[in-house]
Amino acid sequence: MQKVAIVTGGSSGIGKSLVLKYANEGYAVVFTGRNGDRMAQVATELGERPFLALELDASDKDDNEKMVDETMKKFGRVDVLVCNAGISMRALFEDVELEVFKQLMDINFYGAIYATKYALPHLLESKGTIIAVSSINGWRSTPARTAYSSSKFAMQGFFEALRTEVMTRGVHVLVVCPGFTSSNIRNVALTADGKAQGESPRDEKKMMSSDEVAERTYQAAKKKKRDLILTFQGKMAVFLNKVIPSRLDNMIYNMMKKEPDNPLK
């Protein structure tokens, strides 16, 4: 029986690379997103391989139910759920509109909760895998990313608890924390009033590729790893945050202050 992987936010970046990786490994893939043009591009790259592309909003509870229902109708099982859909932000908390803050939590956190809620019965049946795409910001927050960091800390709290609820019943939970990864995320990151910032403030060419994140994620899931923390800088941030958190406050402030047009004072 062919295995089935669902990837939320599969139209670009890490999610798109994961869709292609799971398809190359012989899975039927289901992916969601809101941008029809980018989804059509992924569909073209998938060609004749079995897939289902669903234009759905990750932050909508009913859309997540539909995602799982449509998967069951077409493929009859769920073996892997990747909670990947996410957006970022760049604004000081004192400036950011609360609606923007809520939007981040709705997509990044509640999106993962809804998808997991509806897929879990099928994952318990298949003894499948849940992959939560968090961030180094799920271990260590950065300034001007309060909503983003909050959403990733919340995700990690949720999946840590869920892991211990399902581990005796054959469901594996992997939390992936990418460091800076080349993708579309910084182009569409929201500013204080909810508009996309339009351009990445960092050199995307110097970052880990989305394909490498997908490859490392696939291998970590196969080996039933608990956590995957990526990039040397990311590993250092997690380590230094444990041993010298207040020095890291200064280091992170100085690093983020170097970004062009940063809102830090």
Ligand SMILES: NC(=O)c1ccc[n+]([C@@H]2O[C@H](COP(=O)([O-])OP(=O)(O)OC[C@H]3O[C@@H](n4cnc5c(N)ncnc54)[C@H](OP(=O)(O)O)[C@@H]3O)[C@@H](O)[C@H]2O)c1
């Ligand atoms: N890139 C990094 O440096 C980095 C670092 C750490 C963690 N991450 C995490 O990696 C994940 C993927 O991000 P990425 O870097 O690959 O960014 P990306 O290229 O912008 O991709 C984000 C994906 O999420 C989808 N998405 C966003 N909002 C959605 C919504 N409301 N409903 C459905 N789909 C939605 C987007 O699809 P549409 O545009 O079609 O809606 C897109 O497919 C995120 O959870 C992010 O937090 C990224």
